[in-house]
Amino acid sequence: MTSHLHFDFSVNKDNNTIHVEREFAGDLETVWDCWTRPELLDLWWAPKPYRTRTKSMDFREGGTWLYAMISPENVPHWCRADYQSIDPHKSFSGLDAFCDEMGQINTEFPRSLWNNRFSAGEGVTRVVVVHVVVLRGHDERDVGQRCEAAGGGGESGEVAVGGGRVLVGPAALPIDPRVVLAPVAAGG
Amino acid sequence: MRRDVFQAIADPTRRAIIALIAVQSMTPNAIAEHFDMTRQSVSKHIRILTECELLTKAHEGREIYYQLQIEKMKEIDIWLAQFRKIWETRFSQLDNLLSTIKKAKK
Numbered sequence: 173m174t175s176h177l178h179f180d181f182s183v184n185k186d187n188n189t190i191h192v193e194r195e196f197a198g199d200l201e202t203v204w205d206c207w208t209r210p211e212l213l214d215l216w217w218a219p220k221p222y223r224t225r226t227k228s229m230d231f232r233e234g235g236t237w238l239y240a241m242i243s244p245e246n247v248p249h250w251c252r253a254d255y256q257s258i259d260p261h262k263s264f265s266g267l268d269a270f271c272d273e274m275g276q277i278n279t280e281f282p283r284s285l286w287n288n289r290f291s292a293g294e295g296v297t298r299v300v301v302v303h304v305v306v307l308r309g310h311d312e313r314d315v316g317q318r319c320e321a322a323g324g325g326g327e328s329g330e331v332a333v334g335g336g337r338v339l340v341g342p343a344a345l346p347i348d349p350r351v352v353l354a355p356v357a358a359g360g
Numbered sequence: 361m362r363r364d365v366f367q368a369i370a371d372p373t374r375r376a377i378i379a380l381i382a383v384q385s386m387t388p389n390a391i392a393e394h395f396d397m398t399r400q401s402v403s404k405h406i407r408i409l410t411e412c413e414l415l416t417k418a419h420e421g422r423e424i425y426y427q428l429q430i431e432k433m434k435e436i437d438i439w440l441a442q443f444r445k446i447w448e449t450r451f452s453q454l455d456n457l458l459s460t461i462k463k464a465k466k
Contacts (some may be wrong), residue, residue, distance in 0.1 A: 179451070181444050192447050198458040206454055206461075216457045219449035 177296065190303040195296040203297040204261050204290055210237065218242070222249075227273070233258050238275045253313070256285075263289040374405050378428065381415065382435040385427040420422070 180193040207211045210229035218224040221244040229237045235255050240248035252275050255266040265287040270278040277283075289300045295338050368374050373395065380386060380394055384431040392402040406426060415426045416431065 177455070179448070181373055181447060190443065194447075194451050196451075196454060198462065202458065202461055206457060212457065216450065219446050220453070297409035 179299070192282070193298065193305075194299040194301075195293060195298050198294040198297055200290060202298045203299065204321070207288060208221065208264065210239075211297075213237075231255060231258070236275065238271070240273075248273070249277075261290060264285065289304055305340075368409050371405065371408075372403075373441050374409055377405055377409060378414065380434070381426055381428045382433075385418065385425040387423050387425055391426065404453075 177197065178193065178195040181192045182193070198206075202303060206216065208231050209211065210226035211227075214224045216224075217276050218240075218241045222241045225240050225248070226241055227238045229235075230238070233255055237253040237255070238250070239252070240250050242248050250271050250273050251268060252271045253266050253268045257266075258264045262354075265282050265285070267285050269283040272278065285304045285305075287302045289302075291298050291300075368378075371391060376394070378434060380391060388399075388403060391406065392399045395402050406415065410426075412432070412450065414429055416429055418425045418427055
């Protein structure tokens with residue numbers, strides 16, 4: 173039923189971004205709500221067999237969404253999203269991280285910066301997600317600029333690999349990073 | 361210079377070269393004929409692909425043929441598939457949710 177909906181996924185290593193574009197059969201307001209309201213995010217954000225449980229959500233610039241991706245064995249992987257800019261029904265951006273239940277950031281893993289843009293089409297809503305991976309030791313402001321360039325300039329998006337390891341935060345890799353990174357480490 | 365497979369696929373011309381060679385081994389001249397650019401530019405892309413170990417050279421008589429290293433391509437596929445799968449699953453869940461919301465509104 174949804175196969176006609178546009179889906180584009182591209183990766184580019186040069187500026188460490190992932191670019192995902194998708195259309196959804198819903199009006200702009202509803203789709204926006206699904207991406208920004210915790211009771212709705214909890215229903216779809218974690219890919220099966222994981223599920224999402226929000227602990228706290230403050231959808232404001234400077235606010236945080238603290239949530240867990242819960243495995244089928246009931247092991248929670250805590251994540252947080254720190255909202256940086258919000259332009260209602262148009263776009264929002266922020267920085268994500270793996271953390272503990274109290275929101276204390278796990279610095280073992282990189283964070284990624286993302287920018288989600290929403291636009292209304294004919295009977296659909298288009299969402300463009302650009303992820304920029306924050307490599308450890310890099311200035312986050314620099315990454316912010318690259319995200320803007322990648323998201324606003326219409327460049328093709330990209331992903332990051334560093335030393336054979338995929339460096340992406342929970343929004344792009346929403347499960348236990350150790351599980352996901354291990355098989356990938358063989359590449360590169 | 362150390363290169364990796366992800367650098368190879370970052371460029372559309374190199375992706376096109378990979379697609380060509382996936383079908384059959386080709387000489388540098390045969391590859392260049394498919395592109396509207398100088399022989400030299402095509403050679404540069406071939407060199408990068410070779411450095412990334414995606415292509416290997418084979419000599420047949422006087423001709424050099426390039427062939428695709430399937431194992432290297434699999435690394436890219438596995439890696440990309442992981443990301444793609446996560447987003448596909450997530451989005452199909454959102455499709456379901458939107459459909460549920462739509463029905464509830466009626």
